[in-house]
Amino acid sequence: MIFNSRKLKKFKANPRLFFKDAIKKKIFYLGSMYKKYLPKKYKAFARYTIVSAVYNVEKYLDDFFNSIINxxxxxxxxxxxxxxxxxSTDNSANIIKKYQKKYPKNIVYIYKENGGQASARNLGLKYMQENEYKTPWVTFTDPDDFxxxxxxxxxxxALQNYQDSKISFVASQLIxxxxxxxVFNNDNVLKFLFGKNDIKLVNNSSLECIxxxxxxxxxxxxxxxxxxxxxxxxxxxxxxxxxFIARIMINSLNYQSLYVDNALYFYRRRSDGSSTMGNQDAILNNKNFYINTVERAYVGILNETLRINTFVPLSIQRWFLCLYILQFIHLRKAINKSKILHILSKSEVYYFFQMWEQIFYYIQDEIILLENDIVLFDxxxxxxxxxxxxxxxKYHQYVFVDKKNDKIQILYLSLNQCKVKICVDDEVIYLNxxxxxxxxxxxFKYHYEIQLEDIRxxxxxxxNDEYADILYEKQILKFVNFNKINVAKAAxxxxxxxxxxxxxxxxxxxxxxxxxxxxxxxxxxxxxxxLEQYNIRNHGVSLPDVSTVFKFNFIxxxxxxxxxxxxxxxTEIWSKKRTVEELKNINLQEQWGWFSTEQNPSEWIYNIDKEKCLQELSFIYxxxxFSYRFRELMFxxxxxxxxxxxxFIAIHIRSGDVVFSDTKNLIFHPMMEERYFPYEIAIELIKNIGLNQNVVIFGQxxxxxxxxxxxxxxxHKNEFNIFVVEKNEKCHDDNEQMFFEVNLLSKAKAVYSSKESAFSRLAMYIAGKNILISYHSILDQKIQINAIKKYGNLLKLDNIQxxxxxxxxxxHYYNxxxxxxxxxxxxxxxxFDVENYxxxxFLIYSCLLTNNLQEAEQVICCNMDNFSVFKKILFYLCHWSNLRIREKIIELNFDNTFYGLNFLKMVVLFEKGDPMASKFLDKMLKRNKDKDFWERFYLICFLCPDVKxxxxxxxxxxxxxxHSGIKIFNPFYLIDSFRNELVCYRIRINKTKEILDKTMIFNDESNVLKIKNHLSYKLGALLIQTHKSRFKIGYCILLFRIVKLFCKHYYKRK
Structure with a gap:
């Protein structure tokens, strides 16, 4: 490592930072070397065009071309x-032609008179159109970068991974x-937009899109x-x-954008300061920076936004704020030191402030207050x-009070000199x-810091002798009370x-x-x-930022x-029916309050009238x-x-997230009954209640x-007046569509649905009246069965439906x-759906119910050899909702010929933790000498965390x-049981673990923390520890230690 004077100063000032930066640079260099040996990709998902404006960059063109060609x-x-x-007046043209000669099909050279970077890029885009380029993506790499x-x-x-999304642009990481x-440095102010080694998909209307x-x-x-x-x-x-980017955003608010962290674009900060970002003095002393740039680049975007959309989306509001921070706030001190006030007239300075005031009129206060990502915007x-x-x-009139560590900071700004005094307890402090x-x-800036311990x-x-409004911890106060003896209010x-x-x-x-x-x-x-655990990808899964939904005062x-x-x-608050007084009378020393629920309070609180409750909920809603945008969706x-x-009456077919997600595998889950609404039944329902009615279909x-x-x-041509609520082009994402739909649904005079869902319940709360009707209350099970049989082939739905x-x-037939x-x-x-586990x-269960063991065995054996499929079958078998299937499997005894059924029973016994599991396994192994039985069973079990x-x-x-009950006092029973377990574990399980360890599949410690929280594990560990004690003296105090462990576990749970 070579030390120069600058490095030596850095080493003396901050040795930790010195070595951290040195290591980072070395890692960066090694990473670049490693990437050279990665395999090439010849067939791309898409093709790309680079349009570059070239002006006197001869010394950088080789780096530029090599970084693209390689x-x-x-x-x-x-x-x-x-x-x-x-x-260009240098040798740039000859260098370009040299590479063009080598790659004539890939490189096009165009010459024009000097007119600026924008005109050169536009000429390139025009050339693409005139020559009918078929590349779907275009970028504008600068020729002095690489x-x-x-x-x-x-x-x-990234584009291949998100090919089903409507993408307007893809942003790369600028280094x-x-x-x-x-030196390479990631000090780009927008680096917060990129996740680590991640690809982010954002809506173009959201705050994250910039x-x-x-x-x-x-x-x-x-x-x-x-x-x-x-x-x-x-x-x-x-x-x-x-x-240019902003114009793309405002013309594609219903699109999305990608942010790709590991796509690295290297922006060259030239040593002579001639790069766009490097020549700061020339920029700050140029009148165009204050007048033309704001007028054409910013106010122009504002006018175009209002013309196209009638409102300014959050993404553009933040775009304005970001440019204002970067170009003026960050450079405020440098601007004051520049000669600009001698260049701008008073009327031009006034015009500058007037333009920004016009822009900020459309930026919500909360966008400014909550901006914490862009550095130096304190x-x-x-x-x-x-x-x-x-x-x-109102915010510029407030005094800001903030608590940082053990200090209280007070800040007030004004355009006029004021008399500011702070009253701390009995002491008065005047600020200059x-x-x-x-x-x-x-x-005029008034700033003061005081130690927290100095405030009693x-x-x-x-x-000016008037009490000021104080903004402290998101509250507007006339005074801030730091008294530590303040009793909290329940919540x-x-x-x-x-x-x-x-x-x-x-x-x-x-x-x-x-x-x-x-x-x-x-x-x-x-x-x-x-909802992600069920692989649901419908309304309301990817949530909007809270600031896009509510106004700042509510937040x-x-x-x-x-x-x-x-x-x-x-769930605790509605787990049993209570009175209002019971809910209210809680001990604040032990309980701060309650967590809220979505359940209607009239159903679990005594003496709450349902009709009045719904009316109050509607009034609250x-x-x-709500934010301006969400109010607009209500309109x-x-x-x-x-x-x-x-x-109109609404038919709410809430089944998209059941049919097209992993919940379809949870056959006995309450969600299936609550949400599934077959389209064949919708036909029968409409024919029963839809004549002379406006019928609106809501469905995913x-x-x-x-x-x-x-x-x-x-x-039934002209017999029914039916509408379908489709994707509204004015809604920019699924959450906006959901909000629009639920507000529309609330206006129905009746909503026919499967059973009450979150969506229909919210519609009922908004409406303020009970408008929900379950189709189960109109059509009995036999009518539903006949409707599906009658209309199933006529509807021509896809196979999954x-x-x-x-x-x-x-x-229904099962019920x-x-x-x-x-x-x-x-x-x-x-x-119709062979991949539904x-x-x-359910087929296995139905075979067991009808004593059709041969078919059940055949179904199991057909799936056992496909490990990934069989693992998922076992995963869903062990789900809590399928308890009845597991109980049926344990209830029946299968003879030796039923290999698959016995295998399934073995898994269920171990999942249950049944004491008979070890004996059953021992017998099974004696009867089945086939190695596959043993290895397959433990492979599955060790890969399924609950069973493992x-x-x-x-x-x-x-x-x-x-679970020994009274047998715990029988030492022979305990010794026999423990011996069986030890033999089973040491000989059988350890042998299989060795096999699995060799294949790098088994990891014994992966669930150790989870296991240690179980009382069963703690007791077992105590027994093993006792048995390993010297001369077995641990058995003398074993009973005492067991009682102590039980008590400790009981009080911890309480």
Whole structure:
């Protein structure tokens, strides 16, 4: 390592940072070397065109070309270049022609007179159109920059992974290369947008969608052509890239964008300071930076946004804020030191502030307050922004009080000098102003810090002898009380990790209860949901940011930090029926309050009238301060209502997330009964109640919805007036569509559904009346069966829907105790969906119920050899909802010829932790000498965590001890049981573990923490420890230690 003076200073100042940076650079270098040996990809998912504006970059062109030609994604087959020479006076043209000669099919050279970067890029785009380029993606790599070898490979892989999404642009990670010191640094201010080694898909209307650099972005070429988007040549200095990207965003709000972390674009910060970002002094002293850039690049985007969309989406609001922070707030001190005030006239300075005030009029206050990702935009800069550009906002009038570690910080800004005094308990402190400048504006800054331990009671602040409003911990206060002896008030917290609809319902109930019980209300907004475990990809799974749903004052008042409290489903509050007084009378020393639920309070609180409760919930909903965007969606529902007529009945076919997700495998899960609504039954229902009515179909499976309409057009033309709610083009994502639909559904005079779901329940709360009717209350089981038989072939649904309909018949026959018919329709269901593991389990169960053991054995053996399939069958067999299937398997005794059934029984016995499992296994192994039985059984068990847990010796010994009952006092029984377990574990299981260890499949420690939390495991571990004790003296105090362990476990659970 070579030390120069700069490195030596860094080493002395911060040795830790010195070595950290040195290691990082070495890793970066080694990573680059390693990538050279990765295999090439010759056939890409898509093809790409690079349009580059070239001007006097001869010394950088070799690096530029080599980084593209040597890409891991094959250059010749997949990448095309259009280089537009913008009047270069150096040797750039000859260098380009040299590479063009070598790759004539890939490289195009065009010369033009000097007109600027934007005009050169536009000429390249024009050339693409005129020559009918078929490449779907175009990017604008600058010729003085270079690319990581994996750049195009990473972009191509990302596009392939998200090929079903409507993508407008793909953003890559921009890394600065400081040429003078030969250092790479990821100090790009937008690096927070990229996850580590991750690909992020974001909606173009969301806060997460922001991009400023065209060179590091791939653009959907068809979108550019369709919307006629080009670079604005009238922008004279900076921001033509950002303006270009913003125009793409506002023309594609219903699209999405990708952020690819491991696609690295290296931006060269030239040693001579001539790069766009490097020549700061020339930019700051140029009038165009303040007038032309703001007028053309920013106000121009504002006007175009309002013309196309009538509102400014969150993504564009944050785009404005980001550019303002980067170009003016970060450079504020440098601007003040520049000569710009001598260049700009007073009227031009006034015009500058007027333009930004016009822009900030459309930026919500909460966007500014909650911006914590862009560096250096601290509390001072936020207040300054309010003060200078949002004079009508209340926030610039507040005094900001913040607690950091053991200090209290107080900050107030004003355009006028004030008399500011802080009253801390009985002491009065007068503050002097510090002056700051922004162009010609003088800002008076009042700042004070005080140790928290020095405050006994409270702080209040006076400005010009008037009590000031204080913003502290998201509350507006006249004084801040730091008295430690403050008794907390009980609270209702909505903390459900469910989908969007369920959360809103839980929040409505929480607000209702807080009013009823005189409690505080709070809510969590976790970004993830529990629906992902079922592979559900429909409405409300990928949740919107909380700031896009509610106004800031609501978030300020009620939102809790996710780290302060854990997510909770709120089942405890409605687990038994209580009075209001019982819910209210809690001991605050032991319980802070209750978690909210989505369940209707009238069902689990005594003396709550359902009708009045629904009316109050509706009133609460109508007074929630939803964001401007979500209010607009509510109006959109009213607008749609005008098209179909005010009086309509709704058919809510809530089954998309059952039919097309992994929940279809959970055949006895309550969700199946609550949500599944066969389309054949919808036909029967409409024919019963739909005459002379406006009928609106709400459903997630749009293809099946259309087939339902086609059925009525073909067989009942002009008899029924039916509408289908389809994807609304004004809704930018699934959550907006869901919100629009639930508001529309609430306007129905009746909603016919399977049973109450989160979606229909929320609609009922919004409506303020009970509008839900289950089709089960109108059509009995036999009518439902006949309807599916009658209309099944006529509807022509896809195979998955048809299989579910047949299985629905099988379930009905099962409930009617007609097991043979149930078995027959289960077979038909499997014919249409052979990959439904739940159907396979139900087929086995039906065979057992009808004593058809031969077929059950055949089904098991057919699936045993396919390990991945059989593992999933066992996984769903062990799910809590399939308890009845497991009990039936244990109940029956199978003779030796039924290899598969005995195998299944063995798994169930071990899953249950049955003491008979070891003996049964021993007998099975004596009868079945086939090695495959043993190895397959333990391979499956060790790969299924729940079963694997219960096979652990410590767990099994403890389980026997707990479940021995009165036999615990029989030492011979215990010794015999333990001996069997030890023989089984040591000889059989350890032998199999060795086999699995060799194949690198088994990992004995993977669930050790989970196992240790079980009482069974703890007792077993105690027994093993006792048996290993010297001279077995541990047995003398074993009883005492067991009693102590039981007591400790009991009190811990309590």
């Amino acid at each position: 890409q891991r994604l094959d250059f010749k087959a997949n990448i095309f270049m259009i280089l537009v020479d913008d009047g 690319l990581d070898i994996n750049y195009f490979y990473s972009i191509d892989s 600065f290369y400081y040429e003078k010191i030969k 991009q400023l650099s065209a060179p590091s972005t791939f653009i959907n070429y068809d979108l550019l052509v369709d919307k006629n988007i080009v670079f604005d040549e009238s922008i004279k200095l900076c921001s033509e890239d950002a303006n 509390v001072f800069e936020k207040i300054l922004t309010f003060l200078l550009f949002k004079p009508k906002s 102003a510090q002056q700051e400048l922004f162009l010609d504006k003088k800002i 009671n409270k702080i209040y602040i006076k400005i 209702i917290v909505s903390a459900k990790p469910d989908g969007f609809g369920m959360r809103l319902s839980s929040m409505l109930v929480g607000l209702y209860l807080s009013k009823k019980l005189s409690f505080n209300f709070y809510f969590l907004w976790p970004k993830t949901t529990d 300020d008042k009620y939102l809790l930090d996710n780290g302060k409290i854990k997510e909770n489903y709120g 109508k007074n929630i301060p 959109l529902a009213d607008e749609y209502l005008g098209k179909i007529g005010k009086d 499976d749009q293809q099946s919805n259309r087939k339902l309409i086609d059925f009525f057009k073909k067989y 048809r299989s579910m309909s047949y299985f629905f018949i099988a379930l 009617l105790k007609e097991f043979l018919k149930s078995l027959d329709y289960t077979r038909q269901a499997i014919n 739940g159907y396979i389990l 847990l219960k096979l652990h010796l410590s767990y099994r010994l403890g389980y026997i001890l707990i």
